[in-house]
Structure formats: C-alpha cells, structure tokens
Amino acid sequence: MKGPELIKDLFDLKEKGYLKYEDYLRVVEGINRYEKDQRRIAEGKEPHIQATSEPERSEEPQQIEREQPIITSTVPAAQPVPKPRPVPPPAPKPALTAEQKRERNLTLLMTAGVVLLLLGGLTLATSNWDVFSSLAKTLLVGGIAALFGGLGALSQRVLHITKTAFAFFVLFALFVPITILSAGYFELFGSWLSFSGDGKYVLGAVTSLICLPIYWMFTKSFSSKLFAWFTLIASAIGYAFILLAFGIEKNAFYFAYALGNAGYIYLFHVRKAKEADISQKVLPIFIQSNLILSTLFIIISFEQPLSQSFNLILTAVLYLAMRMVNKRVEYELLFMAFVSYGLYQLVEQAAGAGLSLVLIPIVPVVLLAVARYSKGNLKKYYQIANGAVSALAFLLVTGKGLMLSSGEGSVWMLLGYLVIAGNFVYLSYNTAFRLFTYLAPFYIFSAALEVYHLTSPSSIKYWPLAIGISGLVAYVIGQFIRPIRRSSLYVGGAFLMGGFGLTLLIPEYWQTVVLALLLTGLGARHYLTEQGISQKVFGAGVSVFLFFAGFSMGMALIPDPDRALAIGMGTILLAALYYWKKTDRILGQYALIGAMFVSLISFLASFDTEADWIRLVCSLLFSFMMFVGTRYFKQSVGYGVVQAGLFFVFYALLHLTADPLSERLTLITIAALLFVSYEVLKRVERQSHLPALVVGQAALLYAVFYNFITSGETLPYLLLTVLYGLYVWRSVFEAERKYSLYAGLTVLSAAFGFMVNEWFPNENRLVYSLLLLAAYFVLSEAWKERLRWYIVPFSILVMAEYLADSYYSGDVISLWFYIGVIFVFMAFFHSLKGYWRTAAVFPLIFFGLGMADLMDIYSLSSPLRAVVWYSIGILFTSIGMFLYEKLYHHENEEKVDFYGIAGLVYVWTGCMQAVEWVFITGFTLIALLLYQHSRRINEVPIAQKVLQTLSLLVGLLTYYTIIDMIDFPEYLMTELYVLPWILVSYLLTRKTWNLSEKVIMYVQYSLIGVISLILMIDAMYSYKIIDAIILGTLAVIAILYGFVSKQKSYFFSGLIVLLVNVLVQTRPYWGNMPWWVYLLIAGILLIGFAGYNEFKKQKGIESPSLKEQFLRKWGTWFGAWK
Template identity: 25%
Template sequence: MDNLNDHKRRSATFKSEALKLKQLNYINDDTFNTIKQAYDEYDHDYSQQLIQEPSHQLSNNISPQKPKPVVSPEQIRERNISIIMIVGVILLLLGGVILATSTWDIMSSLMKTMLIFMVCFLFYGMSIVSEKVLKIHKTAYAFLSLSALFLPISILSAGYFELFGSWLSFHGGGRYVLGILGSIICTALYTANAFKLNSKLFMWFTMVANTVTMMFIVLQIKNTREIFFLGMILYCSLLILLYHKIKDNSKLSLLSKELVKYIPIITSFFAVLLLIFSQSYKREYLILLISYMLLFINMSYLSYKRKILSYPALLLLMAAGYYSYLLINTSYPIYKILRDSSNMFGIYMFILSAIIFFFLYYKNNYKYTLHLKTSSMATSLVMMYMCMASAAIGNKHIKLGLEAIILSLLLFLLLKSMKEEFEIKTFLYLILLNITPIVSSLVSFNTHITIGLENIMVLTSYIIFILWFFSKGIWKDRISYYFIVFGVCSQYLFNLIYPFGTTELLKVVILAVTVLYVLHKRSWSMFNLISLVPLIYAINRFTHGLTIPNHETIAILILVAVLIIFKFAGELLSKDLYIMKKREFTFIDFYFPAALLMYPIIWEHARNMSLIYRLIPGLLLIYLLSSQVKRVSDNLIKSIILSLSIVSSLIPYYLLIGEYMTHSSFYYCIACYVPWMLLAELIINSAWKNDKKIAYKVQWLILGLVSLRLLIAVNSSYTAIIFGILSIFSIIVGMQYRIRCYFFVGILTLTFNILIQTKPFWGSLPWWAYLIISGFILIGLASFNEWQKKNEKKLLKDKLDKFKDWL
C-alpha cells in the first residue's frame, strides 16, 4: 500500500510538471496529449501490478459467511400464535365494519361514540392479554399502538355528535377548546407509554399530539392565518430551545434523540404551508416578514447540524426579501411612484441576491454561518438568473444586459481568488453563459429589432470560439468544454427554425465544422456524433424544403455527396475504423455511423422515384459496408461487417424482383427467401471460414427462418407440393454433403407440411382415436424401455454411434 501511495504522489507530480510545460508553451498541445496518453498507460499497468501483489494476503482476511439463524420451535410457536391473533383481529374488524355499515343509520349518537370507544378499549384489552397472558410482546405493542390511534378518533366522534354539549362540539364555539382538551389527554397518555415502554413510536405520537395542542391554542387566541403561522413558528423556536435544555439530560435522552429529528420536519412543514398560503394575504406584510425571518433563523440553526436544510433556509430568506419589498413599497410614499413599475421588483430581488451572494458566500468566514456558504451561492445565483430570465421574457433588454454585466463582473472578481479547479470552471462557465444576454441586449439596443434567440446563440458561439482560439494553456482546455456543449445546443436550437433555407443551412454547417474542429484539436473524436447528428437533421430539412425544378434529383445528389464526404472524412482522419487498447476504445470513427444515418434519408427521398433512383441507396450501402472491411483488424468484427455487406446485396435484388413479379404469388415468396440460403453459404465460406461454430449457428438460424416463412406462405395443394419438393431436396443435400442443418430442417418442414395438409383428416378424428393413439405410444415407449433394458443398450448404442459417424 505504501508503494502504491508513493507511486500516486510521483504520478501527480509528473502530471503537474507536464501541465506547467504546456502552460508555459515549452511543449504544444499534441506533444502534451501524447505524453499524457503514454503515461496514463504506464500508470495503469504499474498500479495494477502493485495492487495484485498483496491480493493473496487479503484473501486470508475474508470473513466466513455467517450461517443462517436457526428458528427454534418456540419461535415457530410464537409466530403461529401471532398469525392466529392477527387473523382473529382482521376477522373481528371485518365483522365490526359489516355490522357498522349495515346498522349505523339506526344507532343513536351515544351508541355510535360508544362503539368507537369500545374498539379502542378492545385493542387495549387485547394488548394486555398478549402481554400478560400470551407473552407475545410484539403483538401486544401492535395492539397498544392501534388503541392509541383510536383514542383521538373517539374524542373527535364525541365532539362531532355533540355529547359534551353544542358549545363544546365539532361545530360549536368551543371547538378549539375541545381540540385542546382532547390533545392534552392524548399527549399525557402517549407520554406515559413512551417513557414506560421506551418507545420511539409513542414519543413521535407525543410530539405530534403536543404540536396539535399548540395549534388549537393559537387558533383559540386569534383565528387568523398570519397569527397562526407566527405562533407555530415561535413554537418551533421553543422546541429548539427545549432541545438545548434537555440534550444532556440522561433521563430525557429518548425525547432529545427524537426531538432533533422532529424539529426539521415540523419546521419544514410549516415553512411549506406558509409559502403556499401566504399568496392570499393582502396587507399583513410585517407579520409575514417576521415569520419568514424566524423560519430562516430556525432553518439556519438546523442546517448547522443537517447541511441539506441550508437550501430551504436561503429560500425562506428570499421569501422574507420579497415581503420586505412589499412592506417598503406600501409603507413609504417615496416608493409609491415606482410601485407600479414592473422593473422595480426584479431589480430589488437581483440586488438582494447579489448582497446574499457577496456576504454569505464571498465574505462568509464566520464559524456559525459557514455551512450556508454553498447554499447561499447556489440560491442567490438561481435568483439572479431568474431575475434575468424575467427581464428577457418581458423584453427588458437594457435591464437584462445590465444585470448580466453586473453578475459577470461579480463572478470575474471572485474567479481570480478561486483555487479549486471545480470552482474555477463553475464561475468561468457562468461568465460565459452571461455572454448570450449581453449580446442580446447589445443587438436590440443598437438595431431595435429582434433577430431571434437561435441567431443570438450562433453569434455567441462564434464569440466563444474566438476566445478559445486566442486563449492559451489550461484556459484553452476549460473554454473548450463550454464551447462544445454550447455549440451543439445552438445547432439543435437552430434546427427549430421554420422555414429552413440555404442561409440557415450554411450557419449550421459552419457551426458544426467549428465544433468538429475543436473536438479534433482536443482529440475528442469519440464525441463527433453529437455534432454530426444535428448537421444531418439540418441537411434533411433543407432537402425536404427544396422547391426548385427537379428538386428530388438534386436532393438525392446532395445527400449522396454528403454520405461520400462523411466516408472519406473518416478515412482521412484514421485508417482504422476504431482503435482499442486494454479492452477500451480509444478511438471510433463516428463519421462512418453518420454516413450510415444518411442511408434511410436517401431511401426516404428515393422510394417514390423511378427504379434507377431506388437502387442508389442499396448500392451505396453495399459500397459503404464493404469499404470498411479493410479498416478492421479484429476477425470477429471484420466477419460481421462482411456478412452485413453481403446481406445488404439483397436490397437491390428485392427491388428488382418486386418490380417485375407479383407479390401475392408463391413464386415471389420463393424468390424472396431461397436466396437467403445461398447467401448463408456465401457468408460461411467467406466471412466466417475461420470460425465454424458461429458459422453453423448462423446457418441454422437462416435456414430455419426461411423454412418457417415458406411454410407459412403455403396456401394450396399446389404450393404444398412445391414446398415438399424443396424439403426433399434439402434432405438429399444434407445426406449427400453431410450438412446437418439441411437434413434436419428438411425433415421437420416435410413433416409439418404433411401434418398441415392432412389436417382435414386428423382434425376430424373422434376424441377416442386420440386416446388409442396415445395408448399405443405409451405402450410402445414402455416396451422399448423394457427391450432396451434386456439388451443392455448395446444395440441402441451401436446405432447411435453409426448415426454420429454419418453426421
């Protein structure tokens, strides 16, 4: 392990020094990439050697597999009793539900409430029996939990049926008092059970019941939404203080452990409710502002322990900023002039987000707020970009440009202080992202016209390409990542333009060539297809939109030219179709798949034209596939490509027979499928001559599929005779040349052909005939086994050996 760590340190030092040589222009990009690739291979081999050396030592430390626990008879008995008990409960509940649904309307209010209380006490009694008598603790705990859940339902039903009077009822003036009393009773009982049983579940019941009690208390004080949320947020703050008070108390350890889990949930719950219902408030901005600030403080404290809650905390701060804007805008006359301006809110939130970004991220070195650093950056950036998006949607180009420039300057100032590569790339890409709105605002400001988002993105792509072209060292590599992604997105966006003419095609072609140039300079040929696909789509749209005379012929010529260009471009870049090292692809010529993608497009244009044009796609496919055989060194891949090129020769063949033969005839079916058998022989003897196992499997597959298709096409006695002759011919060829697939497939197809043609005979046999035939078969098998046993399998073995020798 020490040797491996030392090797990693030396590897990091070597790569760092090589990168410095590149940045200081002592070596060029190609030399750096060659050195890096060679060292990566050496590093991989040497690391594997170091890892394999101590592998035999690790094998001794593997712990033996633990045996499965053996279930004792007592455990089985307990499980069976639990199952019986659960089944009894289910039956009891079903009986009660049926009784209740059938006689509920004729019961009095008191009877209905007593019935619900009886269910509660029934579960409680069954828990006592399970605990004291049967000693089944898990079942007892389950019944006690059910009883606890039915308790608040029982109290609620008593209030609903007005058993405590009309005032202290579900719809009366004292409904909140009823809720307080019921919640206090539930809280007391849940608390007693929680500490008695040391139960986490009952502790959660206690905390939920306590929260419900506080909700009813707040509603009883003043029944308004804003006061309710303010009171509950204060309650969450009191829970945090309670946790601080009891966290070191061993007697209340159960409460403190569960309270620290409960506080984030209940705080987030009320935060979401506040965000949902605060939209309907009119003028209670001060109360809402205080509520959001308290929630932000609570969430900030909770996120100090649980980092994920820092993001909701910052969202609540943004919501507080929103209501601070509303409060200022409605309270001070100096802002009344600007109150109707739709720009003011966006500007206000943008400035607030910038302040949060600057102080909680850039200047944040305080211990207790350091955990908010990452979330403040993400949240403030999202808000600033949302403000920019709002300006763009509202066609506020000057505002959009100013916000983009301000944000870019802020990011650029921070970029100079960044040291981690991830941070540098993040801020750099955000700056490059802002070029698009800046360009949009400049164009709109100077020309007062809208040129479209797709044109702005293309113009931005050219600007980023210029920055990449004149940058040096590591900055060139960083910009290239963004340019490739942005350039490809621009290609896809530009393809959405309608109509799509020559000018649009030229822009996409230039942009695609630019992206491909950067990919080749970075030795990223593996990603060529991401730029070639939108280019192919653009060419297809252009050819479909041609309206000039003879546009179909011109479209075919353009598409054929593009296919040939793709083919030769890939062959000029590399003589190999792919390069594989250490079982990993280091290079793939994706111009070849791009050329293959042109085939269906050419076929789509040519399918309604004359025969000579319809033959072009198939001939091109044969040429394209056969020309790639020499570019492959692996025998398996070479055989596959050669097989495909041979099979593709059927495409022009099918076009020719389809032109001059009737499709519904059996002869047409024979002409379609019999050539597959000839092709199978050609493929075996040319493409798979070095691998007979795969060749025979291919032969079996082709011959079986062809025979099945011909068997399906047989629809008369005449065609059945022809098919039978072909089957006999296949048997004779298989016997003469010892080709197993021809022999067995011939026998099978002949047998099925006879069965299908004699279907009227055996299909009309009475059912007892099948019984007789089955009896004969069973007797014959039994007799054969008996005879085979007496002759000690010698005669059968001799026959099988002779048959194998013949095969």
C-alpha cells in the same frame, strides 16, 4: 444395518409377497421404537420399553405416527413443561423398480386405450341414438356393461392379466348403475318406479343396494382403494335415498343423515380392533368427507333455526367422537367451531332480545369449561377459540344492542361488555397469548364509552372528548392489573390519541387543548420511567402534543385566528421548552427539532395571508430557528436553508419599507443582498460557504429567468453580468469559478443580442460565438481550457438555432453563409486535440440538414437529389479515408472516423429518395462502403464481422429489389425468395463468423426446417400440380445431396417434405373418414399393445424394447453422418 435401509428391504419383501402387510407394520413399529430408545439411552435417559401383548400391538399399527404430536401432561402450571420426545425420522420413500415402472406404464396405456375405445363407441352410438327404442337404448348400455365385465373376467381368469382386468371391471362398475338408472329413466319398470314417479327415491335406493355387493366383492378381490370408495359412496347414497323414501322433512333428514355418520364411526372403531384391510384405510377419509357434506347441508340449507342449532350441536358431538376414535387434533378444533355456533343459535332463538345480549358473551365461557377436561396443547387452542368467539360476540352484542336501543345506550350492552372484558382479563392471567392482553383494555374502553352513552344519549358534541376520556379510563384501570399493564398503555393511549385526532377534524380547539395536555402529561410520566427507544418515543410525544396545545390555544384565543400565527405560538412553546431543557439531551433535542419543523410549517402557511408583516415575522422565526438548529447539530447544509429564509425576509422587508419598485429590480436587489449575506456567513462559519453559495446562485438564476421572460432591456442583463463577475472574483473552487463564468457569458450573450439586434436580427448569437472564438486565441492556456468547455457546446447550439431560423426564412444566401460557417467550426473542432475532435459530429449533422434545406429550396427532383447525396457521401468518405487510416483507432485518442460514417449516412439518405435502378445503385454503393469500412476496422473483429454481415444483408435486399422489378412466374416467387438463404447462411457461418461445427449444425437444421416449412405451406395454399412437382423435385434433390454429403439435415428435411407433399396430394382419400374410426383404432392398438406385453410377461417371453431396437438401428445407419 441402519433402520431406513432395513425398512426398505422389508418393503421390497412385502411387495414381492414374502411378508404380510400386518407383519410389515408390526416390524416397522418395533424398529422405530428401538431407534427412539437408542437415542434416549445416548442422551442419558431411561428407554420407553413397551411390553405390550401381541393383540395390543396389532390393534393400532397405523396410529403411532398420528398420536405423536399430541403431548399429554399432568404437570402443574407452576412447573416447567417437559420437553417432547424426539420424533424418529420418517422412513425413506422406496424408489420404483424397473418392473414397477413397467407395470405403471402398461396401466396408463391400458387406461388410455379403454377411454379412447369408450369414446369411439359412444360417438358411434350417439350418432344414431334417435333411431333406437327405449328398450334398445337400455340394452345397448347394459350390453356395454356386460362387454366390459366379460372382458374383465377373461383377462383375470384366462389370461391372468390383473391390470387389464382391473381397468375393465372399473368400467363395468360404472356402467351397472347407469344401466339401472337408464331403465328407470325410460320407465321400463313402470311410471311409479321412474325418475319422475313417486318411487324415484326407491329406485335410487334399489340401485345403490344392487351396486353395493358388487363393489364390495371387487374391493376384496383387488384390494383397491377405488372400489372401496365406490362401496362407501354407494352405501351413503343408499342410506340417503332410504331416508328420503320415508318422506321425512328437511331438518329431520339432515339430522338423520348426520346421525348416520355415527354408524360409520362405530364401524371404524370395531373393525380397527379386528382387521386392517384396504377399506379400513379409506374409511377415515370417507367419514371426514361425509361429515363435511352433512355439515354443509346443515349450515346452508335449513328451514328452522332452532332445529339447526340442535343439528349443529349433534355435528359437534360427532366431530368429538371422531377425535376420540381417530386421535386427530383437527376434529376437536371443528368441535370448538360447531359447538360455539350451535350454542349461539340456541341462545338466539330461545332467549329474549335483551337477555341474549348477556348470554351471547357467556357462550365462549363454555369453551373454557370444556378446556379444563382437555389434554396437552389443546388447552391453548380452546383459549384461542374463546378469544375469537368473544370478539365475534362483541360484534354481535354491539349490532343487536344498537338495533334494540335505537342508537341510545343500553344496560344490557354494558353488562355484555363487562362479561367480555372479564373473560379477557381471565385469559390474560391464564395464557401467554399476547393478543388477549390487548383485547382486555379494549373492552374496558368499550364499557367506559357505553357509560357515557347511557349518561349522555343525545349529545354528540363531546364524543371526541368522551373517546379520549374512555381511553384514559382503560389506561388507568390497566395500570392496576399486572398482565395488561403494558397493553393498556398502548390501547388506552391509542384511543386517547384517536379522540385527540377527532377534535382536530371537527374542530373543537378547547377539547383539543384538554386532550393534548393529557397526552403531554402521559408522555412526561412515561418519559421519566422508560429507558432506551421507548424513552425517545415518549420524549418526541411530549414535544408534539405540547405544540398542539399551543396551536389550539392560539386558534381558540385569537379573535380572527390566523393559522400561521397560531403555529408560531406552538413554535414559541417548543423553543421555550428547548431553552428550559437544553441540558436534557433527548427532550431538548426533540423540542428543537419540533420547533424547526413547525417553524417551517408556519413559514409555509404565511404565504396564504395578505399581510406582509405576518410573512416577515414568520420568515424571521423560520430563519432564526434554522440558524439555531444548524449551530446545534453542526450541519453546514442548514446555512443554505437560512439563506433561503433570508431571501423571503428581504423580499417582505422590501415590500414593507422601500418604494414600489419593479419586480425585476427587486429580484436583482435581493440577489445582491444575498451575495452580502453569503460573505457574512462565510466569515461567521467557514463551513457555510457552499450551502449559502448554492442558494445565492439559485436566487441569481431566478432573477435571470424572470428578466428573460419579462424584460427586453440591456441594463438588467448588464447588472446581472456584474453580479456573476463578483462571484467569479470571490470564487474559491474551480467548479464555482467555471459556473459563474459560463452563466455570466450566457447572460452577456443576451445583453449583446439586445445591443446589436438592430443590425444583426438573426445573426447576433452567431456573431457573438465568432467573437468568443476570436477571444479564445488571445487568452492564456488556463483561460483557454475554461473557455473551451463553453465555446464548443455554445457554438453547436448557436449553429442549430441559426439553421432553423434560416430554413423558416427561406434565405438562400443565409444558408450558403451558414454552410461556410459550418466548415469554419468543423476546421476549429478538428484542430483541437483528444476527445474534442468528436465535436465534429455536430457540424456534419448540421451540414446534412442544411443541404436538405437547400435541395428543398431549389426543388431538385428525386433522382437528382439521390445523385447529389451519393456524391456528397463519396466525398466525405474520401475525406475520412484521407484523414484517418482506420475507421476506429484503438490505441490513440482519435477514436472514430466520423467523416466516413457521415458519408455512409448521406448515401443512405439518397437511397431513401431514389427509385428503381437509382435505388439499386445506392444500395449497391452502401454494400460496397460497408465492406470497405469492415477492412478498415480489423483491430475489432466483432465490429468487422458485423459490418460484413450488414454488407451481405444489404446485398440480399438489393437482390430482392431486383426480383421485384423483374416479372417472374407466380409459382417461382417463393423459391426465389427463400432459396438464397442457404447461400447467405453458408457465407455467414463459415466465411464471416467462423462458427463451430456444432453451432453450424444447429443453424443449418433450423434454416432448412424453416425453408421446408415455408415451401410446404406455399404448396398447400396454392394446391397446384406445378407447385407439388417443384416441391417434390426440391425434396428429392435435398435427399440426394444429404445422402451424398452425409448430412442429416438435408436428408431428413427432404424426406419429411416429400412425405408431407404426398399426404397433401392424397388428402381427399383419407380426409373423409369418420373421426370415431380413429378413436376405435387408437383404443384397440393401445389395449392390444398393453395386453400383448402383459401376455409376454405372464409367459416369460423376453425381447429388447422398441426404444433399444430403434437406437441400435439409428446408430448403424446414421452414426457417421453430420
């Protein structure tokens, strides 16, 4: 048998009383040791056979698992640490048996019943509380306590119901102190021994001492953790009241109360060697909670800081004692925190202001001294605590030193920093915690910066340089200390860069030059010594800081510095570095990347200057660097950037050399020059074709937009059309040819509009589209294919624009002409093949909008408009049924009958403008059209079902409209609205969607439930006898129908509605009963039920559970029903 299975069997024996608890723990300990030794033997190691005596094995049966994480070792530091012993797997948690689950449920029921009974009694008492005297009130509370105590004794000694007795005794234990305190509150013991008298603390102590033996008796009787907690809490409260009764001051009280924890610790240590009862399990947790409570008192509420320091040190000693007794690591961690805080308070209050700046950093050294006597892994925790306290000491020394020195340097602060730095250097040598290696150079930096603070107390101009130099000092010193050699590079370099950044913000350009050169040298040194990613990082740093050196030098030397020129100087330095180190792949590459980037910055900065020659120089530099970088990295996209730079070069050159030209002609000239440069680049490098083309086309497009905004002449558009023609002529790819063609045709449409605007002010684009349509029929098939992609969307946009112009002009003839043109394009789109026929959707939309405008102009009445829309809808539906056999064609390319869909939309539009019976006619027509279309789409069953569902819902909406138009009695309206849902659900679930019986049952249950709920709410709100009669009649009909058809949904829904209807009608009889009566009834029922079941268990009476009886009868009655 395996260990976990054996432990489970032993647990069952213990629970059933065949095995004592101490024997169970001893055997489990032996099983765990045996399995551990077997694993060690399997690994080829010696077993740890502990031949302990019987008393020694029983001393600490519960501490084995807790002591295993503490690994002690006496191996010297130079030797490897031995592997810890494997921890045996924990025993599986035994599952609750049926009897245990039954007892748990009965306990919950009993507890709930007692709570309800208590609430009911309290409500009954408090409702008449004011009429009782003080003695009567106390006697009432005491009577309740006596009642619960008597019920507990009856349950335990007569009925032998342990769970019930425990519940009653808990309430008795709670009411005993309440009874005594209520007597004191009402001054039944005299004014001195009351809440407001001088003997109030004596009253509290007496109450605790009376409760203490009662709670201890119940603890021993029931072996209950709850009563063990009551006992310990009562003892702690009594001890506190006894201390307060002597009238000692607050700090002395906290000291004495904390010292009382030593008694609990001693009690735990003594009882651990003698017995292990239930209170021994609770005592460690209570001691921990009490220590936390006393600790909070000491920290939060105190009067004298010096006394608080001694209290904190005492608390630390108590935690250390708890660590020795309980073998828990957490207590020693708390010892570290409190001893550090206590020593800080002691130094703060006892030492002088200046001397404390040196003594505070020495506080964490105490932790290192204690760590020498600690065992195992706790040394690591002491070192971490030392680091954390040292960091806090640094903050304290800095804050206090600045306040004492009034912002000037302090020798005491310098000494404190040196102590902290030495501490962290020591930790760096003696621990593997990497954070310490970074804190050591940080505090060296702080000490170096404090030296500058002492030597130059009033000069803040050179603070950035001082920060950088201090970082350099930390870096240089760290190179001579092996553990912090690498971390000093990061820390010192970070502060060096911080000072460098501050010089940029001030700005102090000569300081920037110095720090940038230092950083450049630092980066060059490590670039030569590092490998891998680190070498790349330092190589990039060399380029960055060399640029800033050149930039800052330019800003400092140029009399009237221009930022773009200064950046250009940095760019030239990086370019020189690239050509000097071109063979060095890493450094040369980073120099080139940096030169490209900063040339872009210089180019962008040149837009802030007014000098054209500066923009020309920066643009040329940018274009040159982009060209060099593109050739180096062989990335063809860079030629597009070169082309963009040439755009600004040409722009600046034209402004410098050419006579003042208009901006429109300048942009057109630049577009022509970019076309030439595009051809040149294409000959130099074939891969530059696409990027250069994109930039040239973008420039040309910009010229088009600029002319569109500023020009109303024909010549610029003709020139732009010629340029697009050149691009079409020199096109290489089909996409390029199509784009140039379509853009040229669009620009040509603008030129055509300006040419014929005098004759056709509104119709010029429509005439242009008609000319394109005419040209379409005389071109070859290849050009027809190209032109088709343009003429279809262009004509759609033209029709949309023309419709808006005609509407605002209010011209009837133009609208009729437009409708005729719509039919022309509709015929053209229908003559196309494939998916092009879907373009007929847009003429259908424009036709509807045009007809709406015509109706507005002719001012037709709403009924007449509805009739016109109905006629148009029927007409287009007929056309669609003539042209298309089905609404949706699944196999061929003619997908959808848009004419039929448009007819449905037109009829719906007429419904939105109709009233009364014309509206009903439209809705009826929509329902018929939806049903007709559903028969034309049988290839897609889901769409057919959706259309049939919509047809049915529209029919239901028509029914509701007719109901609203007819004046029915008010009490019938709800029934007329909700009862048709039953028919609709039948048609949808069984005729349309053909759902499964299970789904139909769910739908039926939900729908019948919703209808029943609506009818019940309507009857409750109206509260009329006629509604009750109707609701009852419908409920009876549902019950009879469900009984005849054997459907549970109708039967139970009718039954529930009938019962609710009866309850609603009899509400005046049961609604006025006091609510505490319900609490008493519920509590008595729960207690009676739980007590009866416990009584049956004691007498051995067995009977099926209520659940089993209910399920058996349910299956007999309704097993065959739906």
